[in-house]
Amino acid sequence: MAKPPFEQDLVSMVSSLIHLRTIGEELRKKPFAIPRMEAALRDSRAAFADLTSSFERTEETLQREAQPCLAQWLAAQGLQLGGEAVFEGSSAMGIARVRGGLSVVRLCPNMIFGRRCVELILEDASFALGALPGYTDFETLGQAQLSPVLNGVQGVRIPVTKDGYLGRHLSVPEALLDRHVVRITLPIKQADIDSLTRSSHFRRV
Amino acid sequence: MATKDTKLEAALVSMTGTLVYLRDLAATLSAKPIVPQSVTSHMPQTRAEIAALKLQFENAQRVAHQEAQPFVDEWLRLVGLQVGGVIRGTMGHRISSRTDVLTFEGGIAHARLHHYLVSGVRVMSFTLEGARISLSDGSSGALLSELKDSLNRGHFKTTAMRETIDDDAEAATKVRKLHVHVPVQARMREDWVRGHTLQLT
Secondary structure (H helix, E strand, O other), X not given: OOOOHHHHHHXXXXXXXXXXXXXXXHHHHOOXXXXXXXXXHHHHHHHHHHHHHHHHHHHHHHHHHHHHHHHHHHHHOOOOOOOEEEEEEEEOOEEEEEEEEEEEEEEOOOOEOOEOEEEEEEEEEEEEEOOOOXXXXXXXXXXHHOHHHHOOXXXXXXXXXXXXXXXXXXXXXXXXOOOOEEEEEEEOOHHHHHHHHHHXXXXXX | OOHHHHHHHHHHHHHHHHHXXXXXXXHHXXXXXXXXXXXXXXXXXXXXXXXXXHHHHHHHHHHHHHHHHHHHHHHHHHHOOOOOOEEEEEEEEEEOXXXXXXXXEEEEEEEEEOOOOEOOEOEEEEEEEEEEEEEOOXXXXXXXXXXXXXXXXXXXXXXXXXXXXXXXXXXXXXXXXXXXXXXXXXXXXXXXXXXXXXXXX
């Protein structure tokens, strides 16, 4: 099957985002002036702060302009924003699932295992173990039991939220900060998703 | 060295670091088209913002130079050089029995912190006007490019000297300029004297 054009476009867009992000992170990393110099460098610091916020804005614009392309990608996966999505992970420890409302799709600003990825955010996520019926919350089942789905090849990650959920850094939209959300990163390329599904470590169900 | 001088050096070292850093990041930003050709039609706004980012980098560099100026002025007084004055010195290269020496002299058009490290050293860059370069083989000229043959034949050391081709906005043409780099830190200036990289005279 011919690769859909949006696939290569998304790969290009993620490359752009990674490039911007690399520079932007460098900017944020370095204090612009040693403390003793701050007073003398007031204007420079202001110019620098502007620059940093412009980077963030540019990243957001890129994400926004990528949305039509991402919507095509979602459609090809049989997913849509506002709909429900369920993913399953399996490992030697068993099978676990995560379910939630698909509320955000974005370009992933990091390579995951050398692949350019898309990230999905599931809102009001709930979890299930293969053997047990019904979904419940993360705390009830715990990280260890859920490791099949949490530690799948592409992994499910739970971003830091204000209520102390575990996770790593992610720019989650403000509105989601207090909610239980789950971030899923999937490779852009269908061939990679297929091989992930075949391995049955992680798949959409 | 007096504490005050050390503080000034530390301030200038920090500011040079900032300028080098800004320069690096701006270069990375411009190194390749961030938005690949194939997707430009999807991202007009992103492209516009990236173009604006480049201008913002230039602005940040300009402002940083401006705010560095009082420190640069103080340093110039300390080193005994001034804009409008004259800078002269020698650069040598010892090869067995022979030493190829470059002697220069020129008016100081301006002095600014340099945004590149020169052999890993933070330097002040002096732009010369009416410069004269004399080589120990007897040749002389106003620019390094005029002395290419002699420089290639000999073993002259020109680490501390750089020629640039700049746009001349008024004349709408390119103009070659000669710059001399002087280490910001006294310790490195002494190093350069010992290594025959640069001795101001």
